[in-house]
Amino acid sequence: MVRLDRRSLLGASAVLAAPGLLAHPAHAAEFTYKYANNLPDAHPMNVRAKEAAARIKEETGGKVEIQIFPNNQLGSDTDMLSQVRSGAIEFFTLSGLILATLVPPASINGLGFAFPDYDAVWRAMDGPLGAHIRAQIGKAGLVVMDKIWDNGFRQITTSTKPIASPEDLRGFKIRVPVSPLWTSLFQAFGAAPTSINFSEVYSALQTRVVDGQENPLAIISTAKLYEVQKYCSLTNHMWDGFWMLGNRRSWVALPKDAQEAVAKNWNAAAVAERADVAKLNAGLKAELEKQGLAFNQPETGPFREALKKAGFYAQWKQRYGDEAWAILEQSTGALT
Numbered sequence: 001m002v003r004l005d006r007r008s009l010l011g012a013s014a015v016l017a018a019p020g021l022l023a024h025p026a027h028a029a030e031f032t033y034k035y036a037n038n039l040p041d042a043h044p045m046n047v048r049a050k051e052a053a054a055r056i057k058e059e060t061g062g063k064v065e066i067q068i069f070p071n072n073q074l075g076s077d078t079d080m081l082s083q084v085r086s087g088a089i090e091f092f093t094l095s096g097l098i099l100a101t102l103v104p105p106a107s108i109n110g111l112g113f114a115f116p117d118y119d120a121v122w123r124a125m126d127g128p129l130g131a132h133i134r135a136q137i138g139k140a141g142l143v144v145m146d147k148i149w150d151n152g153f154r155q156i157t158t159s160t161k162p163i164a165s166p167e168d169l170r171g172f173k174i175r176v177p178v179s180p181l182w183t184s185l186f187q188a189f190g191a192a193p194t195s196i197n198f199s200e201v202y203s204a205l206q207t208r209v210v211d212g213q214e215n216p217l218a219i220i221s222t223a224k225l226y227e228v229q230k231y232c233s234l235t236n237h238m239w240d241g242f243w244m245l246g247n248r249r250s251w252v253a254l255p256k257d258a259q260e261a262v263a264k265n266w267n268a269a270a271v272a273e274r275a276d277v278a279k280l281n282a283g284l285k286a287e288l289e290k291q292g293l294a295f296n297q298p299e300t301g302p303f304r305e306a307l308k309k310a311g312f313y314a315q316w317k318q319r320y321g322d323e324a325w326a327i328l329e330q331s332t333g334a335l336t
């Protein structure tokens with residue numbers, strides 16, 4: 001679907017202006033690969049990816065050049081997932097929860113209120129839970145790098161009211177990413193979730209197709225969602241991260257030493273990005289308050305209880321299976 005709103009026009013002109021596409025340099029790289037994502041240029045993910053691409057070029061003696069297409073320039077997450085599978089793009093970072101439309105177990109880290117803090121997140125994602133998920137991604141035919149990039153703990157913003165208790169979510173029109181787990185989570189609260197790709201979120205909020213959304217503060221800030229939202233409720237209701245996915249054919253086409261340089265630098269960039277995002281998220285509340293967002297910090301106990309009562313955890317335990325659930329609970333403690 002082509003929609004010529006402000007954002008896609010900006011995206012289209014940026015694609016046309018991208019140097020490698022129009023010019024034919026005398027010493028073209030042997031492998032010119034595209035990395036696409038859904039986040040604004042200013043987000044640490046794109047900042048660190050740019051550094052990694054420069055190092056990859058240097059360490060491969062110019063053989064591997066990675067062009068970065070941020071901000072949904074090449075389409076929505078749904079589009080880009082098709083593109084990385086077909087080889088139209090070579091690399092793509094995607095939330096595990098959205099990847100779950102292809103690899104169902106990949107959403108498990110997004111279960112409501114599973115992780116108490118970042119220590120538990122990295123223990124799980126750099127440990128057995130991450131390994132379990134990556135094995136499933138591999139079986140689906142995609143390449144995945146070892147280190148997941150941080151998106152963050154997610155918070156709810158609205159244009160209408162603060163969310164102070166689970167009752168405030170009843171009937172609430174909220175945008176969620178395209179992902180069965182996300183829809184299920186907000187349905188369990190009795191909300192009215194609508195699946196919308198991130199490429200359409202700003203305009204969906206602006207035109208009041210939905211009254212709210214949920215994202216980490218780093219995204220609320222870099223995507224300027226505060227321009228179209230009034231309240232921010234610090235629910236920390238789930239942790240979300242981005243897997244660096246690769247097209248398998250393009251990956252195996254790279255010589256071994258180039259693969260190593262690419263993997264090493266993508267993984268190092270992910271680790272650096274985690275620190276950036278944690279720092280950003282910790283400092284952004286004051287800045288977003290200045291932009292006009294009103295904050296509140298609800299107690300999370302009643303939200304967890306509401307999920308338990310709705311049978312949310314029991315239902316997802318059955319879907320993921322006992323083995324995966326046991327691996328998750330190693331890092332989170334008992335959830336059911």
Ligand code: X2X
Binds near residue numbers: 098214216240
């Ligand atoms: O779509 C979203 O909300 C985002 C940007 O956080 C994800 O990629 C999951």
